[in-house]
Amino acid sequence: MRDKALLFINGEPPKFFPALDDYGLIACTDGAFHYLKQQNFSLDQLDFISGDFDSHTGSDENVYQEKFILTLDQDKTDFHKALEIILEKGFRTVDVFGASGGEQDHFLGNLTVAYSFKDQLNLKFYDEFSEYYFIPKSFKVNQVKNKMISLYPFPFVENITTKGLNWPLANGNLSITSRIGTRNFAIEDEVSVEYASGDLLFFVGRKEIEYPAIY
Template sequence: MKVLLFINGDAPKTFPHLSDYDLIACTDGAFHYLKSLHFPLEKLDFISGDFDSHVWEEEVLREAEINKIEIIHTPDQERTDFYKALEIILERGFKNVDVYGGSGGEQDHFLGNLTVAFGFKEKLNIKFYDDFSEYYFTPQKFELKNVKNKIISLYPFPSAENLKSQGLQWNLNGIDADMTTTMLTRNFAEEDDVFIEYEKGNLLIFVAKNERDFQI
């Protein structure tokens, strides 16, 4: 069972296949761009957030009533709307979450979204998508399929020990990587299937949406 969640970063240029999801939700900030992009609002299961703008709250409530969308008010200012939406998703028994709108806009929000996802990584499988790539925290052993000619960037968060890979242009052979000293971005998949593993730590991976059209 899989969830599609829109949060308040840059709006996607295209939407995924909605039929692939068992639950579709958004934060109140993301609702603004969904409506402007003529997203089928009747497909939304819930909208959550603090609804801190009175005018905006009235508009959301009106649209929610028309389209039979559940409204979940989460006024806690100590946690972000993204965090609170993930709590709701977890409480409803879901495990896999695809997130759109996690990047772009103000970059402190982007870093905050990564931190939130890191905090949930043992409970939820969260993948972010934007117009350039998909990115997520990885398990200690994993395989990327059908990625030949795509740019692959690895980012220790903050470190990953004994990091190895197969199928990349510059394979890794048991290195200890640290975000302050090790640059592992802009690698390149030479094979359809890429294997990556590490023994300890945490790793964030970015997989480019399109094949590269230039030489690194």
């Protein structure tokens, strides 16, 4: 059953596309619509395009008008508004492309939006380098041996214990103001994380590494 949604937003254009047949809904913000056109993406497969459309041409509106959902609320980002529409359409799992790259304040804003939806949606971001997402307090991931793993507290995590990492944690604490857990790597096929409180972003590198690329 195709119960997942695919969303493109206006960051760095994707270097690859997932299998579109895996998704029951495919959407983009109006900014992402521009790069999808340039990359010869099959625009007919889009279910909706959301935004204020202040940068679109008349030809865009004529051809794809039935797919446009106008969202004028300036108190929310286009990403936030697109997620609200996806929720209204009954989807709870969303793969997101185009969240990173470009202007970094947008990237930080996208993470903040993801945080606000973490209890309503299963959101997973993909870019050229990694996939990343908020994880529950008890979590396991498989098939990650020799891949870069980063743990980023949002903004803190208490009593965290990890297994399967080169630099494990045992009832430690992480905080964006003191200690974070970036640039670790998996030495086992399975990595597990347990923590008592806070919120944690989990990054998995797309490629295996041959040596610790830590800095």
